[in-house]
Amino acid sequence: MVCFAGNSSAFGDCMSDTQTKDMIELDTRALIGKGLHRECFVHPEDPARCIKIVVSGSGNENRREQAYYAELTRRGVSWDMLPRFYGLVSTNLGEGAVFDAIRDYDNRISFTLGHYLSSEQLTRLHGPALRMALDRLKAYLLEYRIITMTLKTKNILFQLTGENTGKLVIIDNIGNSDFIPLANHIPRLARWKIQRKWRRFERSLRRDYAANRALAQALEPART
DSSP states (O other): OOOBOOOOOOHHHHHHHHHTSOOBOOOGGGEEEEOSSEEEEEOTTOTTEEEEEEOSSOSHHHHHHHHHHHHHHHHTOOOTTSOOEEEEEEETTEEEEEEEOOBOTTSOBOEEHHHHHSOHHHHHHTHHHHHHHHHHHHHHHHHHTOOBSOOOGGGEEEEEEETTEEEEEEOSSBSOOOSSOGGGTOHHHHHHHHHHHHHHHHHHHHHHTTTOTTHHHHHSOOOO
């Protein structure tokens, strides 16, 4: 999925605003991202936003995600590295969830972290920025106790904010899938889960991109 968190009104205002609009016609040529269960399109009425459509499954993923976004909104978290949810709309392809479209400083849709790590040349070119962005993302998740089901490079975008600067934004698999989500209410447990998932994430990076000789530099803790 390719979506970005920008400034917007409160969660409840977004919900009521989007639900009152007429059906939106999506053009399949506006597809900018595709996951296992959802596809993402540029919003035809606002290129700064995107719309996620469920294409397989029951839609439980959308409902779980929306419930967790409501929880984050109540807690007043920063949306610096998460896409803000604007609410639901009706489209010709079914119900859609609206987010901001993530774009680089030159207005191009941002690429995934996997795109940059799949190329040793790109990893080396953006190594310092990637290293700092990874450190900042981990700190962000811990500070705001944001839980993800899994951390995967295809679900994280590296948004270039300048030629040599950037940040990471998680765009999918956000939320707690535990049957009894105790970590949503116990800060210490939440941070333990986040640390555990981050360790797994780093192991997966070293495994999946083992051939990338520049990866070690990107995974070194940034010097302050």
